Amino acid sequence: MAKFKGAIVVDTEKCKGCGLCVVACPTKVIELARDVNGKGYHYAHMANADACIGCSSCGLVCPDTVITVYRVKAS
Template structure:
């Protein structure tokens, strides 16, 4: 079975920091940043990028659809 490496890109200016993606991530990759965006929200970011498996759970539960998930086959 092929192994996959994942990565997410968060539109930090549109993220409202609700934290649903943090709870949905099975590998604990996502956390809320200490910094805030232009609207004053703590946005989501990849706190542990090496653990991302590209499962898309975060993107599916995001109410604002600000998360894009990428998967690449690990060599």
């Protein structure tokens, strides 16, 4: 079975920091940032980028659809 490497991009200005993506991530890649966005929310970010498998769980549970998931086959 092929291994996959993933990455996410979060629209930090639209993220409201609900934390659903943090809970949904099976590899514990996502955390809420200590910094806040323009609206005063702690936004989601990739804290452990090397562990991302690109499963899209975070993007599926995001109520504001601010997470884009990228997935490539690892060599």
